[in-house]
Amino acid sequence: MNSSGGAGGGDLNGWILAVNLIIWTGIFLYLLHLNRKLRDLEKDQ
Amino acid sequence: MESLKKILPWLLWLWLALVILGAFLYAPAAVGFKGSSRILFFHVPMAWVSFLAFLTAGVQSLRYLYAGRERRLDRSAAAAVELGLAFGVLATVTGALWAKVMWGAYWNWDPRQTSILVALLFYAAYLALRAAVEDGETRARLASVYAVLGLVVAPFLYFVMPRMAEFTLHPEPVINAAAKVDMDGKMVQVLMASLAGFTALFYWMHNLSCRIQDVADRKTRSQR
Numbered sequence: 001m002n003s004s005g006g007a008g009g010g011d012l013n014g015w016i017l018a019v020n021l022i023i024w025t026g027i028f029l030y031l032l033h034l035n036r037k038l039r040d041l042e043k044d045q
Numbered sequence: 046m047e048s049l050k051k052i053l054p055w056l057l058w059l060w061l062a063l064v065i066l067g068a069f070l071y072a073p074a075a076v077g078f079k080g081s082s083r084i085l086f087f088h089v090p091m092a093w094v095s096f097l098a099f100l101t102a103g104v105q106s107l108r109y110l111y112a113g114r115e116r117r118l119d120r121s122a123a124a125a126v127e128l129g130l131a132f133g134v135l136a137t138v139t140g141a142l143w144a145k146v147m148w149g150a151y152w153n154w155d156p157r158q159t160s161i162l163v164a165l166l167f168y169a170a171y172l173a174l175r176a177a178v179e180d181g182e183t184r185a186r187l188a189s190v191y192a193v194l195g196l197v198v199a200p201f202l203y204f205v206m207p208r209m210a211e212f213t214l215h216p217e218p219v220i221n222a223a224a225k226v227d228m229d230g231k232m233v234q235v236l237m238a239s240l241a242g243f244t245a246l247f248y249w250m251h252n253l254s255c256r257i258q259d260v261a262d263r264k265t266r267s268q269r
Contacts, residue, residue: 013080017069021062028058034253035054041260
């Protein structure tokens, strides 16, 4: 798979990049919340 | 140790955030792919993680059958299959989106599309089998044997069957037929970083899923 030589992009790439970062941060925060909740439950048990 | 446990998830967030930035700002677009090549940095790791999950399920099931029939091993296998299916569906969807851009249709019955679909159906049947058996011990034993069978089926469907086809529209795999990586250096860097990040994400999610089931199991036992 050869490259075209530049990262290139434009407005559309900027939007997709932002949406990707938001989705990943959202998933990460949910997993972190789950982790904390589980730790509390494990302590209680 | 405790502070390391707190830092590790944040390192993973940073790692995958850098992968996303790298995929769009650092790695170049591949020639002839109409800018759609960036999906590669997410599609390939998702397919890899689904394979890894099915492999994990097989190994945990083997351990269940030969190492004392511990319930946590059976639960670990089931959690791995659930995650493998989720990542497999995501790999199929991202692949279909890419196919629409490049081939003009979401689904083309290409050998790779067909083989991943068969793999997903095979593991969906694993969950159906679990749901169909009421007795916990019988369910664990049957499901474990099925998942061990997957140790042969999954590598065949992911790596052997797509290569047996005489014609495929799918681009060459990352490691091509000549056992070489024919890809721009920057693209390889981002792809490898993405593979490592997604692998770590899978093991974190798997750990959380197993712990949820352990907590639920202890609660059920204490109520009896």
